[in-house]
Amino acid sequence: MDNTMRILALSILLLFLVALINFLHKVWWLPMRIQHLLFSQGIKGPPHRFLHGNTIEISEMRENFMNRKLQLSHDIFQTLQPHIYLWSKIYGKNFLHWPGAGAELVISEPELIKEMLYDRGQYFSRSEVDKYLKKILGEAIFTSEGEKWFKLRKLANQAFHAESLRNMIPAMVESVEGMLGRWKNYEGKEIDANEEFRVLSAEVISRTAFGSNYLEGQKIFHMLRKLAILSCKNSHKIRLPRISNIFKDRYDLEAEKLEKRIRDSVLEIVKKRQNTKTGEISFGEDFLGLHLRAHYNANGSDKISVQELIDQCKTFYTAGQGTTSILLSWTILLLAIHTDWQEKAREEVLELFGQQPPNSEGIGRLKTMSMIINESLRLYPPSVYTERKAKKGAKLGNFILPANMNVHVPILAIHHDPKIWGKDADIFDPERFSSGIAAATNNNPAAFLPFSLGPRTCVGADFATVEAKISLSMILQRYTFTLSPNYVHSPVQIVSLRPQHGVQVVINAL
Numbered sequence: 366m367d368n369t370m371r372i373l374a375l376s377i378l379l380l381f382l383v384a385l386i387n388f389l390h391k392v393w394w395l396p397m398r399i400q401h402l403l404f405s406q407g408i409k410g411p412p413h414r415f416l417h418g419n420t421i422e423i424s425e426m427r428e429n430f431m432n433r434k435l436q437l438s439h440d441i442f443q444t445l446q447p448h449i450y451l452w453s454k455i456y457g458k459n460f461l462h463w464p465g466a467g468a469e470l471v472i473s474e475p476e477l478i479k480e481m482l483y484d485r486g487q488y489f490s491r492s493e494v495d496k497y498l499k500k501i502l503g504e505a506i507f508t509s510e511g512e513k514w515f516k517l518r519k520l521a522n523q524a525f526h527a528e529s530l531r532n533m534i535p536a537m538v539e540s541v542e543g544m545l546g547r548w549k550n551y552e553g554k555e556i557d558a559n560e561e562f563r564v565l566s567a568e569v570i571s572r573t574a575f576g577s578n579y580l581e582g583q584k585i586f587h588m589l590r591k592l593a594i595l596s597c598k599n600s601h602k603i604r605l606p607r608i609s610n611i612f613k614d615r616y617d618l619e620a621e622k623l624e625k626r627i628r629d630s631v632l633e634i635v636k637k638r639q640n641t642k643t644g645e646i647s648f649g650e651d652f653l654g655l656h657l658r659a660h661y662n663a664n665g666s667d668k669i670s671v672q673e674l675i676d677q678c679k680t681f682y683t684a685g686q687g688t689t690s691i692l693l694s695w696t697i698l699l700l701a702i703h704t705d706w707q708e709k710a711r712e713e714v715l716e717l718f719g720q721q722p723p724n725s726e727g728i729g730r731l732k733t734m735s736m737i738i739n740e741s742l743r744l745y746p747p748s749v750y751t752e753r754k755a756k757k758g759a760k761l762g763n764f765i766l767p768a769n770m771n772v773h774v775p776i777l778a779i780h781h782d783p784k785i786w787g788k789d790a791d792i793f794d795p796e797r798f799s800s801g802i803a804a805a806t807n808n809n810p811a812a813f814l815p816f817s818l819g820p821r822t823c824v825g826a827d828f829a830t831v832e833a834k835i836s837l838s839m840i841l842q843r844y845t846f847t848l849s850p851n852y853v854h855s856p857v858q859i860v861s862l863r864p865q866h867g868v869q870v871v872i873n874a875l
């Protein structure tokens with residue numbers, strides 16, 4: 366072997382060694398160090414396994430429990446998250462596990478939850494969202510941090526403050542009217558309430574976000590739904606990062622086309638709001654109008670770009686539509702099973718509104734319905750967890766956390782915890798909310814978190830509850846409903862907690 370060959374072989378060997386050391390550092394040394402750091406502070410958990418962490422154990426446990434046929438029970442925590450159920454019993458309220466590539470600390474202690482969720486960016490940031498979810502949410506309020514988040518959050522708060530919400534009621538009523546108009550053809554028959562509510566909440570968000578341009582808005586949301594389905598399909602594919610940026614497959618190309626069409630359609634609506642002679646824009650008071658004003662009129666740090674405007678539309682559709690329709694689906698299921706509560710809710714609605722459409726004053730007085738909605742959100746929280754990522758030097762209580770570690774708040778587990786809710790934690794009993802949330806939770810804000818807590822709490826919580834109250838009131842005014850024998854109880858977690866096979870109920874006119 367001559368010298369050149371020898372140098373070449375040595376260089377290859379060196380490169381190989383460096384790559385191997387890097388690899389071992391990432392998959393073995395780093396996890397060992399993190400584990401040691403947390404174990405030495407008293408946080409325990411299942412041991413990290415070389416290469417896969419705990420992913421194999423988690424999927425095996427999930428498979429075992431998923432095969433257990435769920436009768437019509439609300440005891441769903443153990444089935445959906447058996448690993449959290451088991452490990453919190455073995456290792457305590459706070460434990461460390463390895464559900465994917467990295468470490469994750471699960472925290473259930475109220476003081477820690479509050480401390481983390483009320484943090485204003487000092488020690489924690491939003492944890493990274495899937496690549497596929499990012500495509501649907503864009504770079505808007507959900508995925509941003511710091512000044513950009515603050516600017517977009519201010520706008521979103523404005524879009525959903527009490528006065529704006531009051532103005533949205535007629536649009537919500539009109540959308541529910543449309544749905545109930547379709548139900549006339551199904552009287553005495555079965556409907557899939559889950560599918561009905563999907564269509565309804567998409568329409569509500571189109572009307573409220575785009576006002577007079579809601580038909581165009583619906584088209585945009587239709588494209589966003591297609592993009593979401595495409596991104597979902599794509600998310601399971603294994604791809605090499607650099608190569609996939611150069612060679613795009615059919616899905617990538619279609620997604621790109623959709624993104625362009627969405628952008629063009631938003632710009633088209635903007636044009637329609639522009640006076641062709643003077644060039645002035647009549648912004649309007651809806652969600653789009655607010656954002657347009659922030660694009661054209663705002664200065665400095667308050668100004669938003671066209672891309673931010675488009676991404677805000679994407680986020681609100683994605684965050685707002687899925688969750689609200691799921692809340693409605695689980696609530697209808699609970700009322701179809703517990704017909705005594707259905708009757709109580711109907712009595713209240715008829716007393717407040719008779720056969721008139723719900724109004725803002727009456728909506729505020731729907732006490733029984735609020736109790737039912739809270740109990741539905743407790744048993745079937747559409748978001749089963751929330752998460753943050755630790756920044757460098759992050760502290761939580763007395764713990765020091767490694768940078769980039771995810772910290773997970775298990776909302777579903779907390780909502781089903783018998784230590785908080787009593788032995789009947791898995792039973793539907795809206796009565797527990799009869800004196801309000803504070804009394805039901807013993808003044809523990811970390812015990813009931815359907816919309817999370819702190820500065821990043823759900824900005825659409827009131828919007829969702831008002832929409833749910835209007836929809837349920839109008840349904841109860843016209844129909845009784847019972848569970849269809851075709852319903853199969855199979856809650857699944859696909860981003861949100863969904864009824865896998867829909868919610869089939871039989872409706873009868875009053």
Ligand code: HEM
Pocket residue numbers: 506507508518521680681684685686688689692746747748750751752814815816817818820821822823824825826828829
């Ligand atoms: C029942 C319905 C809903 C539930 C259960 C729900 C739940 C949540 C949760 C748990 C979070 C995460 C908070 C955190 O990071 O800790 C969140 C954030 C958010 N939600 Fe909702 N949501 C609902 C409806 C809506 C609606 C109707 C909209 C808008 C139309 C909306 C828009 C958002 C946005 C924009 C964020 C991000 C807020 C931020 O990062 O500042 N949500 N939601």
